[in-house]
Amino acid sequence: MITVLTGGTGGAKFVDGLRHIVPAEELTIVVNTGDDLRWWGLYVSPDIDSIAYMLAGKLSQERGWGVKGDTFFCLNAMAQMGQPTWFQTGDRDLATHVFRTKLLADGKTLSAATAEIAATLGIKTRILPMSDSRVETRVLTPAGDLSFEEYFVQRWYQDPVELVRFAGAAEAQPAPGVIEAIRSADLVLLAPSNPVTSIGPILAVPGIRKALRETSARIAAVSPIVGGTAVTGPAGTLMAAQGFAVSIAGVADFYGDFLDLLVVDSQDAPAAHALRNEALRNQALRKTGMRVHCTPTIMRKAEDRIALAKSVLDAARQPPTAPAAEERA
Amino acid sequence: MITVLTGGTGGAKFVDGLRHIVPAEELTIVVNTGDDLRWWGLYVSPDIDSIAYMLAGKLSQERGWGVKGDTFFCLNAMAQMGQPTWFQTGDRDLATHVFRTKLLADGKTLSAATAEIAATLGIKTRILPMSDSRVETRVLTPAGDLSFEEYFVQRWYQDPVELVRFAGAAEAQPAPGVIEAIRSADLVLLAPSNPVTSIGPILAVPGIRKALRETSARIAAVSPIVGGTAVTGPAGTLMAAQGFAVSIAGVADFYGDFLDLLVVDSQDAPAAHALRNEALRNQALRKTGMRVHCTPTIMRKAEDRIALAKSVLDAARQPPTAPAAEERA
Numbered sequence: 001m002i003t004v005l006t007g008g009t010g011g012a013k014f015v016d017g018l019r020h021i022v023p024a025e026e027l028t029i030v031v032n033t034g035d036d037l038r039w040w041g042l043y044v045s046p047d048i049d050s051i052a053y054m055l056a057g058k059l060s061q062e063r064g065w066g067v068k069g070d071t072f073f074c075l076n077a078m079a080q081m082g083q084p085t086w087f088q089t090g091d092r093d094l095a096t097h098v099f100r101t102k103l104l105a106d107g108k109t110l111s112a113a114t115a116e117i118a119a120t121l122g123i124k125t126r127i128l129p130m131s132d133s134r135v136e137t138r139v140l141t142p143a144g145d146l147s148f149e150e151y152f153v154q155r156w157y158q159d160p161v162e163l164v165r166f167a168g169a170a171e172a173q174p175a176p177g178v179i180e181a182i183r184s185a186d187l188v189l190l191a192p193s194n195p196v197t198s199i200g201p202i203l204a205v206p207g208i209r210k211a212l213r214e215t216s217a218r219i220a221a222v223s224p225i226v227g228g229t230a231v232t233g234p235a236g237t238l239m240a241a242q243g244f245a246v247s248i249a250g251v252a253d254f255y256g257d258f259l260d261l262l263v264v265d266s267q268d269a270p271a272a273h274a275l276r277n278e279a280l281r282n283q284a285l286r287k288t289g290m291r292v293h294c295t296p297t298i299m300r301k302a303e304d305r306i307a308l309a310k311s312v313l314d315a316a317r318q319p320p321t322a323p324a325a326e327e328r329a
Numbered sequence: 330m331i332t333v334l335t336g337g338t339g340g341a342k343f344v345d346g347l348r349h350i351v352p353a354e355e356l357t358i359v360v361n362t363g364d365d366l367r368w369w370g371l372y373v374s375p376d377i378d379s380i381a382y383m384l385a386g387k388l389s390q391e392r393g394w395g396v397k398g399d400t401f402f403c404l405n406a407m408a409q410m411g412q413p414t415w416f417q418t419g420d421r422d423l424a425t426h427v428f429r430t431k432l433l434a435d436g437k438t439l440s441a442a443t444a445e446i447a448a449t450l451g452i453k454t455r456i457l458p459m460s461d462s463r464v465e466t467r468v469l470t471p472a473g474d475l476s477f478e479e480y481f482v483q484r485w486y487q488d489p490v491e492l493v494r495f496a497g498a499a500e501a502q503p504a505p506g507v508i509e510a511i512r513s514a515d516l517v518l519l520a521p522s523n524p525v526t527s528i529g530p531i532l533a534v535p536g537i538r539k540a541l542r543e544t545s546a547r548i549a550a551v552s553p554i555v556g557g558t559a560v561t562g563p564a565g566t567l568m569a570a571q572g573f574a575v576s577i578a579g580v581a582d583f584y585g586d587f588l589d590l591l592v593v594d595s596q597d598a599p600a601a602h603a604l605r606n607e608a609l610r611n612q613a614l615r616k617t618g619m620r621v622h623c624t625p626t627i628m629r630k631a632e633d634r635i636a637l638a639k640s641v642l643d644a645a646r647q648p649p650t651a652p653a654a655e656e657r658a
């Protein structure tokens with residue numbers, strides 16, 4: 001059994017690779033909901049939608065979000081009525097938001113609504129929101145205290161970031177099944193998502209980080225930082241704002257208290273070597289010692305996604321006492 | 330100033346004729362909301378939408394409801410998710426429902442939401458829902474106690490009708506402006522809408538029928554019954570179920586306590602003659618005596634709508650003591 005923690009478009013690509021090589025029933029996807037927003041009064045959960053559309057084979061590959069081949073007639077009509085349109089919901093995509101909003105209004109939890117939407121889309125893989133409580137990623141900038149989607153989509157992540165916080169996290173509980181999925185898994189994977197705003201909100205839900213520290217599962221993360229910069233999006237800016245190095249070492253620090261294996265891009269081989277030496281010395285890292293595995297991590301094509309998923313699974317399945325296997329990579 | 334009471338597609342056509350010959354600011358449209366429904370969790374007000382789209386020049390002429398040239402991609406996506414699709418909302422139409430639902434969720438009244446939607450559509454004519462309270466037309470049939478849209482749209486008005494009632498009417502109040510619009514108008518027009526389920530709910534709101542009885546405005550109705558049958562829809566069945574004759578005499582009875590002028594189709598000239606004689610005899614009819622005016626009322630083309638509106642206004646403006654004018658028609 002494999003449990004994946006994910007958020008954002010990089011996460012969805014990684015899950016796409018996994019779904020080709022892991023049976024649907026053996027995967028559980030725990031998804032960031034810190035980006036969730038009320039849009040035109042509808043409850044939108046962008047990261048859950050991306051994972052659901054990806055697993056259903058409906059995700060737009062060109063855009064990386066929304067439904068393949070979608071149209072935007074409702075959006076245009078909203079524009080004509082003077083309503084905001086910076087968050088672009090296509091006509092087909094809208095069905096998901098309307099349906100979810102109805103389920104929540106009927107008193108269902110976000111987990112239950114997610115399960116129902118996944119079922120209607122024919123998805124066999126279990127998708128769990130990190131929490132059924134509202135945990136909202138807030139980005140403090142000179143322009144104001146923004147929601148993540150305001151910062152990321154509306155303002156193109158151009159604002160300097162002073163602080164990232166997860167409003168509501170302290171009072172939140174993990175959604176049903178999340179802790180168990182971490183504790184009972186053979187392998188927990190952290191997708192190459194933004195550590196601060198995609199994985200960070202998940203880790204901020206009380207009990208999840210503890211479960212990661214305590215689980216007997218191997219835990220592997222794929223670094224979204226390659227060559228000292230984020231593959232896409234504002235991960236670099238946000239890591240720096242949170243006081244982490246924008247490097248694979250920064251990612252190792254971010255996950256250091258529970259990580260067994262960090263998968264980094266082949267071009268980071270020298271940095272990986274330095275990190276291995278540090279891991280051997282640094283007792284603050286997990287007692288088992290964190291391993292580092294180098295492999296191509298940039299997912300341009302569908303084959304890249306599958307190759308990365310395979311490489312991560314292979315590396316994670318190596319016995320922890322086989323450094324030679326890592327050196328081969 | 331002219332106040333129109335209306336509902337349904339016949340009402341929207343009649344208003345279309347009026348808008349071509351009456352300045353927008355001189356018209357107030359009081360609209361049936363007994364058909365309103367929660368659809369996919371969204372608040373849909375079919376009769377308000379038809380009037381708003383008609384006044385904005387956006388109503389689909391082919392369908393008689395919804396937005397001209399609309400697409401149904403969201404509906405199809407809903408169908409794929411196993412959701413009901415018998416009430417067909419197009420992608421552009423959906424924007425109105427989403428926007429209204431948001432306004433209501435934000436605490437606005439239906440009147441305020443209607444005014445805001447009308448403003449965004451560039452509509453100058455005042456559109457008033459009959460009430461801001463929920464008044465729901467319920468149709469009791471052997472198949473169950475149906476909402477109007479279930480009876481009309483989902484089941485194609487094939488069920489025998491045992492009873493029509495307006496749930497919530499007793500506790501409802503007229504929306505702000507409705508009573509004043511009736512009392513201060515020079516002319517009140519009842520569109521050729523279904524008397525039972527389009528005008529009936531309006532009359533069921535406490536205070537409205539009284540205002541019609543007491544206003545100094547002339548009150549004219551266009552009969553939706555022509556040649557002993559409804560022009561479209563279930564008006565005949567429903568009138569019979571409510572104990573009214575399916576004829577212009579039945580319509581006269583329905584509105585008899587406040588009506589000054591009944592406009593009927595030219596093919597009903599013999600029935601109109603009989604009705605005039607009855608009106609002269611029947612003291613239960615309004616003291617002024619109800620007049621009957623014959624003119625073509627079937628609205629096939631845009632010109633028909635304008636011609637009917639003109640004919641109604643001309644007849645209504647005749648002094649009540651000039652029977653010769655009526656005979657000319």
